[in-house]
Amino acid sequence: MKYLCLAYGDQKKMEKLTKEQFAELFARCQAFDAEMRATGQYLQGESLEWDCVTLRPNGAKPIVSDGPFVETKEKVGGLVVIEARDLNDAIRVASLHPAARVGAELGWAIEIRPIGTCHQ
């Protein structure tokens, strides 16, 4: 089964990091990142830019607004798709993600969502 892991962070706090601080954080993340990839259960991962637009249905032409759908301090800053046997296995693999290990002071957290069950 596939699971989507959404990595959250506080945009304002992260933007305040100096170049040096960011480089140091990045280095710390890499060891975890490497371990997560080494599980063989890591399928895909991307980091996301903060800027975004949201579309809402409005007849023939959707309404376009700038900014995220839900206005919160913490925003999705990255996503990873993993292959896991079940939710606890997904928790085990996602526990290796940097957002589950470091960055608590930057509002980092990771949300796990099963992929592929159709909404009825």
Place this chain on the structure above:
Amino acid sequence: MPTRDANDALILRERLDVLWRAESRRVLATLIRLLGDFDLAEEALAAAFVTALETWPDTGEPAHPRAWLVSTGRHKALDLLRTRTRLDASLGRLVERLDRAGEPREFDEIEDDRLCLVFACCHPVLAREAQVALTLREVCGLTTEEIARALLCGAPTIAQRIVRAKARLREERVTYQVPSRAELPARLDAVLSVIYLVFNEGYLASSGPDLVRVDLSSEAIRLARVVVELCPEPEAEGLLALLLLHDARRASRSGSDGELVLIEDQDRGSWNRAQIAEGGQRVARAISSRRFGAYTLQAAIAAVHAEAPDAAATDWEEIVALYDLLLVAAPSPVVELNRAMAVAEHEGLERGLAIVENLLARGELANYHLAHAARADLCRRLGRRADARASYVRALELARGEPERRLLQRRMSELD
């Protein structure tokens, strides 16, 4: 057209699924012993299967896949720990110790390892619901999602329960070993309670509308077989017998419309005779040990029912005698109620009714729908229609299950 490689990969994936179901619990149990850590063992197990997927296309499947998985898992765990030592120096000593311990010995300890895992998952530091969830996942190999569906919970609830249970075992430094002789009765009791609960969960659910639910009754029987095989205590055998005997009658317990069918009305031709025979043999063996308890006695009662060619031929004298023993082993008002119904068949309806009414007057069963249903049935058969009706009404007020309610309603309508 799929390429040959793609096809081979598919076949290998299927083969690994089969291996996972057949061997992953044993491999996990052994890795826990070798590594001394549940989480690390799970990581090692997953890594071993991933490695199999990557390397077996070139090397072919090893002659002894289980041994290969254990050995590969152990190496993977050491690699993991070495990587982590860079982040956490305190792990260095653990790596050294594991490395010194060398390759695992022959795999004759594997069956013991499984038993250690059962005892750990049912450890008394865990709440019963945590024991159930952990046992179903780690010992039976069900997925979190399957357990959630079977227990009618959300998967995140079960996942969290399992994560916390493991953390608790770690905090309490629970060791993975078979309990000492002195501890064994109490610890085995907890294991048997978990198995019985899992069985009942499945047994009661089998009348429900949800066909996708995992067959927990079969899981419980499989688990009981493992325990009996590894820890041949009479009560374990008694419990297995009880489950086999109940399960043998499963198909006849409800009618085509889902209505509950009581034992006297069940189609005995549909009972699973092989299972009844095995249950009977196991009960006899447990009884002859003279160290049996409540499960064995309940199994013995179920065996008397199951072995009667028809309801009228039931040996009620034997059943009353077994209930007398059960009242000593595990006294409870519900056992007294069941004994009263056996007395009604053996010594007469009036005698049984007197005991039931006395029990109701004592108050402990005043809100138990089956006590009122029992009185109602006895009064109905004695022709005391007004008393019967009053008790059916009370039973209907208290009963929750839909099939049970329908049966009560039908019985009440037969009074007119």
